[in-house]
Amino acid sequence: MDRVLIQEADFNVDVELEYAKKQGDVGAIVIFIGKVRDIAPASHANSIFLEHYSGMTEKVLSDLCSRAHARWDLSSITLIHRIGMLTRNDNIVLLITSSPHRKSAYESSQYIMDFLKTDAPFWKKEITESSSIWVEQKESDLISVKSWD
Amino acid sequence: MLTILYFARLREVFACQSEILDAQPATVRDLIAQLVARGGAWQAELGGARVFRVAINQEMAQLDDLIPVGAEVAIFPPVTGG
Numbered sequence: 001m002d003r004v005l006i007q008e009a010d011f012n013v014d015v016e017l018e019y020a021k022k023q024g025d026v027g028a029i030v031i032f033i034g035k036v037r038d039i040a041p042a043s044h045a046n047s048i049f050l051e052h053y054s055g056m057t058e059k060v061l062s063d064l065c066s067r068a069h070a071r072w073d074l075s076s077i078t079l080i081h082r083i084g085m086l087t088r089n090d091n092i093v094l095l096i097t098s099s100p101h102r103k104s105a106y107e108s109s110q111y112i113m114d115f116l117k118t119d120a121p122f123w124k125k126e127i128t129e130s131s132s133i134w135v136e137q138k139e140s141d142l143i144s145v146k147s148w149d
Numbered sequence: 150m151l152t153i154l155y156f157a158r159l160r161e162v163f164a165c166q167s168e169i170l171d172a173q174p175a176t177v178r179d180l181i182a183q184l185v186a187r188g189g190a191w192q193a194e195l196g197g198a199r200v201f202r203v204a205i206n207q208e209m210a211q212l213d214d215l216i217p218v219g220a221e222v223a224i225f226p227p228v229t230g231g
Contacts (some may be wrong), residue, residue: 056207
């Protein structure tokens with residue numbers, strides 16, 4: 001069974017991995033973790049604030065998982081996205097895709113992250129000691145999604 | 150009656166998280182025109198070259214989509230999660 005969660009708390013990769021191992025016919029597991037990068041290396045006060053559209057986010061992520069299941073033979077998907085204030089090195093997103101076979105686990109992981117980047121209503125604001133700026137969507141993310149057409 | 154939600158940068162620029170509109174614009178395009186007519190930040194953000202997205206009842210929408218009575222409409226910048 002899939003696990004799709006949006007939460008402020010950090011996730012425990014070991015616990016989530018153990019869960020994924022027990023879901024159906026598992027021959028391959030791919031784990032993706034997105035983290036907060038060093039926004040302003042000279043500053044100690046860098047962090048990000050993650051906002052989302054409660055309700056719509058859950059729908060978009062569930063729909064994305066359904067589409068991945070329709071496209072690949074997957075045993076389960078775990079998708080956990082954090083919100084709120086996060087600082088350098090903190091985890092942002094965990095995606096575990098498991099499948100009987102390696103290729104499906106790899107490809108579906110990329111597919112889900114590509115579409116999460118363009119479709120899921122999350123917004124990041126970068127905060128340093130001197131400024132706070134809402135992150136702009138990258139052109140490269142829109143191009144990545146088109147490659148799945 | 151229409152509920153409008155604003156997120157992220159637009160929420161800050163408009164200093165508004167949500168509002169209730171008594172009017173019932175037929176389409177997203179009509180709604181945006183009504184908001185742009187307020188001038189100022191509304192015109193700058195929604196009436197020019199800046200990119201924004203609209204969702205109706207939590208589904209992504211296009212400018213020509215019809216807005217059902219009592220809908221929840223959200224207006225927000227392109228997303229940046231992950």
